[in-house]
Amino acid sequence: MISGLTPLAVTSVTTSVALTVSMGLVLVAMIVWLARVEDIRSYVPASDIGGGAGQTEYGHEEKPGGITRWLTTVDHKDIGVLYGVYSVITLAWGGLSVLIMRTELLDPPATLIQSTTYNALLTSHGITLLFLFGTPILAAFANYFVPLLIGADDMAFPRINSIAFWLLPPGALLIWAGFFIPGIAPSQTSWTMYTPLSIQQPSPAVDLMLLGLHLTGVSATMGAINFIATIFTERAEEVDWANLDIFSWTVLTQSGLILFSFPLLGSALVMLLLDRNFGTTFFTVGGGGPLLWQNLFWFFGHPEVYIIVLPPMGLISIILPKFSGRKLFGFKFVVYSTLAIGVLSFGVWAHHMFATGMDPRLRASFMAVTLAIAVPSAVKTFNWMTTMWNGRLRLTAPMLFCIGFVSLFIIGGVTGVFLASIPVDLVLTDTYYVVGHFHFILMAILTAVFAGVYYWFPLYTGKWYQRGLAKWHFWLFMIGSNLTFFAMILLGYAGMPRRYATYNVDIGPVAQFTDLHQVATLGAYLIGLSGIIFLWNIVQSWLEGPPVQSSDPWELAEDGLLTNEWQWFDHQRETAITDGGAESEETDTDTDDNSEETA
């Protein structure tokens, strides 16, 4: 297994790595050089360019009505809402597809659906939730709040922002096309699209999926360029690097990761399309080989997992201190660890390939870097815990979800560290243990998203959500997640391989498999139920919830924790009142209706 490759191939890998790195350096040097040459006469320090942005142009009242407003909007807040709505739809599809799969797994044989259907759902579940939900939902938060937090009028390129969003719905349709075009089978490549399987699958649904993925990748890249340009050039005068908020820091780092990983995936996808349709040899056995696909895919894929976890970490770092009554502990170190993760995450991709027979020396170095990346992750965890330590904790819904995040992230991280160890990984790879590991982290990401939705709910709706339902949502979600994914960790220890529709096997502990799968399915139903409660709560409260009575609904001012976006909110409300807007005059009464929540 270790020496599956010839010495020649081993040198080839090392040489390629060296060549790739040097090529990257050359071209980056080119860019730096260009920036200087082109700048000689017109150079203005970057931080001064945004100087005008102090004049925060709060709110843009003039908008067309009805559907036209949404199709033509270039306002970052509207676009944020669009991203949010889109993500709810994709989340629903991703969740439904997996509930069908979990139901199928209640008993060992394939009874409910065929294994091909199972594979198709598996593929769609992973791709939908990682590409069509994970990245967009974070763009929803980043669009809405980064400009508010840094005191900018809008994004640097409002129209590119709008284009980037509108590329997503057609992208999703292409990715899902296999399910609703009669006569073709949906793609069954799994989200990793490993060759030769993905080259040989005859259904054109695979091609459509690859095209859709490319399109959504273009969208993500445009978004990333926009966020970086915004944070660099549009900050208000009083916002400098030292007091840039932590969420914007994570969005900045995330965008940096997107900048280099998504275009690379894009090219790899096109190469795969060419292999499938035009007889090229990029990833064929006689050509670049299946391992080349894996190298390229994971060079994208590992940064991708940090692309979807860094902004949630930022959300937690911004929300958790608010309900601990104190500032984030060790702010600087949270920033540094974010940057460290950003850099390191490009150097660990081969930990997804430990079992492929790559050069053992190379493998060991990837193990070392992978273990190293756990350090900055742990730094953050300790910072969150020390922030809560001796704090005045207020267990509101956003705070509960923050705590849920920390606990899920710890389990996900610790199980990851075990996988980073080569000997352990060789046993556990391709089992349910891996599925358990990354779902703990993905569930943590979801909790951060929920924390953000509840925390800013008063700000973007002007209403209150129903607290009782939010707590039901939280507990069902947490219990469900732990049931499901702990069962998966155990399934992995027992040797259950991942990505199978059946486990009707002659050898192996089928009885235990069955029990654990049933527990996992039960947990999944609980998560599904919590999702319905969430959706109901949000929609119902948005339409009919009690209006917020204060510009500081979370009473942050007394702890000195009021951040820019609430000042914007305050301004919004005042404008609404002087305009004779919807709000009543009793705004500044102190009898706040959320006393229960904030007590």
Place this chain on the structure above:
Amino acid sequence: MSTTEDDSTDGHSHHLPAVEDWPQGFGEASWWPFVTALGAAGLYVGAGLFLLGQGDDALVGASVGPATIIAGVVLFLVGLYGWVYHGFVKHYWSRDAEDSTGKLRWGMLLFLGTEVATFGAGFVYYFFIRVGPWPPGELPDLLSSLVLANTAILILSSVTLHFAHSALRNGNRRRFAGLLGTTVLLGVVFLAGQVLEYYEFIVGEGFTLSSGIYFSAFFGLTGLHGLHVTLGVILLALLSVRTLYGHYSPERHTSVSTVSMYWHFVDAVWIFLVVTLYVGAAFTL
């Protein structure tokens, strides 16, 4: 400007990109991004339909895909035109350019960063096969005079563009226009050279995209680069047209500067490509 004089009284403040946009009368709203995105999506959907139209059991007619692609391209260009025209061209001289220069330059630099990754994947493939047994079958004569001439032409075009830009900054518009035109011309000649080379390889010697592992890299990378040069020529041509309309001055040259960055970058990629893909393939150590 302070927060007090906010938009409710003074909606058409100058930083808003285009007040006379479509739909009219709204400071901000615009149909162009939506149209542009729809066009781009049409391109992808068209490519998908094209693939669905292949083979014996084709699901759609063979011409549906190409037709959709063409429609997509047209829509895309219309959207782009509307956007750029209203955003940058319409009120060229009265627009306040200062605050957008910095971010546009940032945008271009970041875009070039993504390009490193885009080309990177193809080069990685090439290095993967290049360190294997070499040559991998029959290769054409790679170091022809055509390639050398083409390389010289592309480098020269970078030089002319650089001096065009300097001339503009020195206020010499006539020289600027002349050198810019020369650059466009050189770009076109380069593209013609590429077409000629492809013709010789494909028709003359029968080497195509599917002729083996080297040709995947060769056509893949030179094709990708050729697309970039084509885009660059279009951008340079747009600069020339705008120059004819009297745009640009020593103080206002943002798009000249961003397009220059792009052009120099594409030039640098070509040199890298010649060194690895042509010279590197022709010689074995």
